[in-house]
Amino acid sequence: MSRLFPGLDFGTTNSTLALCAPGGAPELLAVEDEHRTIPSALFFSLEDGRTYFGRQAVFEYVDGAEGRFMRALKSILGTSLMKETTQVGRERMTFEDLVGRFLSNLRRRLEREAESHGVDTDSIVLGRPVRFVDESDEADAAAQGQLESAARAQGFRHIEFQYEPVAAALYYESTVDREQLAMVVDIGGGTSDFSILRLSPERARAPDRSGDILGTTGVHVGGTDFDRLLNIAKMQPLLGLGSATADGKRRMPVWYFNDMATWHRINTLYTAKILADIRALKKEAGEPAKLGAMEHMLLHRSGHRLAGAVERAKIALSNEAAVPIALHEPGLALDALATREEFEGATTELVSRIEGSIEAALRLAGVASGEIETVILTGGGAQVPAVKSAATKRFPDARIALSDAFGSVGLGLGLDAARRFG
Known part of the structure; x- marks a missing residue:
């Protein structure tokens, strides 16, 4: 064996x-x-x-x-x-x-x-x-x-x-x-990586491939970042993001809502102090019902359920022009309609960082975009239309390999x- x-x-x-x-x-x-x-x-x-x-x-x-x-x-x-x-x-x-x-x-x-x-x-x-x-x-x-x-x-x-x-x-x-140059675009949940490699059947048998890696770059942008920005744009305003105090003199602190939209930060909000903060803000708020929804999110630990609904909407927007985002549970009803245009507008900066890292990989490798024969797309984030376009538009003659x-x-x-x- x-x-x-x-x-x-x-x-x-x-x-x-x-x-x-x-x-x-x-x-x-x-x-x-x-x-x-x-x-x-x-x-x-x-x-x-x-x-x-x-x-x-x-x-x-x-x-x-x-x-x-x-x-x-x-x-x-x-x-x-x-x-x-x-x-x-x-x-x-x-x-x-x-x-x-x-x-x-x-x-x-x-x-x-x-x-x-x-x-x-x-x-x-x-x-x-x-x-x-x-x-x-x-x-x-x-x-x-x-x-x-x-x-x-x-x-x-x-x-x-x-x-x-x-x-x-x-x-x-x-x-x-046969031998070829390939650009690997890996858009993961938390990071995006780009590598230019020399591939061939003969080289595949070599134990050390370090010499075939012509350039590799990465950026801390991934699928969860797209989730976060869609969440901030469409759902967090329903919890009070951007709303003002009743006297109109100031707006709600933004960090509570940013953390509620960030997968690995959500659990850090579930403390007695944060709950007390939100209840105090609710008393001052011009739109107290929104802060009441945020209070519910904390009391019932609903943050990841909302994040899951946003993630599903993001995936659906790869094939649809508009999709609903909803979280319904006893005492809470959050509903919004997200369009692909809104989603792409909210995530422009992320796509720009991905494009910049692709350009950096080409410069580092000393390779012109026309020399790339295959673009290998992997990772769930590569299915987002704006990301796929950013990853492939420099290589119009390359084969696009969807792994x-x-x-x-x-x-x-x-x-x-x-x-x-x-």
Whole structure:
């Protein structure tokens, strides 16, 4: 039996785990029931004391179970939040512990597979964005160190990292029949990465591909940022964003609403102090009903339910000109209509940053846009029409390869693991 080696794509929104034998084809492992992706989410139940993962975590939270919901933990790596602790049930946990708790679930799935299929559970190739943190090399290095530490705490002894866009290219390369230059556009949940690589069947067999990576850049923009700006534009005004005090002298502080629209910040609002702040603002507000809706959001911990409704609308806007966004629960009814034009207007700055990073990758590689023969699109955010247009308009003659939006990085990491450890 050929030994299998694992690659793990720990994503902001979804995660995958792939296995590959040396010289073989990688396969995604079913990581949640029959599903080959798992939402990167945890729910700590105060009702039964259990920790739920993935879709089950989302279900428990949306179903109204009492507990703590965590999502988009990857976005916290390298930030100041990693130095803090947060209350989870009766204990306080570091965010590195929380990342480790999620990885432990995937580790258990790997160990079950090892019993019958000869999986090497000591070794792992982890994906990483080109940039965890844009503005600081020190913070970016710290982010990788934190992810490595969390993985090592779960029992992995030999840990290697591969850039996520490079992993996507490695998987695509198995289908090419001649040498070519490719631009990989990986729009993930929290980051966007761009790499220019030289691909060929012969080069695919080389153990070290560093010389074929001609240029790689990244920016801390991803799918959750598009969610956040759509949320701020269409839903947060219903909770009081932009409204004034009754005397008209000042407007509501914006940071409460910005945090309510940001996946990994929502849980930080669920404190007695924040609730007291909103109740005090409600008394001064010119539109107290809106602050009352915000009060409800805090009391019933509805932030992620609203964020989920916004995310679904964002996805629908890829195919529709206008979609409703709604959150209805006892005591609360929020309704808005979002158009694609409004969405693209709200996210212009994000698309501009993506375009700038693509230009930077071309300059770094010393490659003209006309030399790119294939553009490989991966990641859920690449399905957004404005993003897809920004990623492809410089390359009118290139082939556009739409890879598995959520699986190509994991498959490439599995292939890389087999080459490194096999």
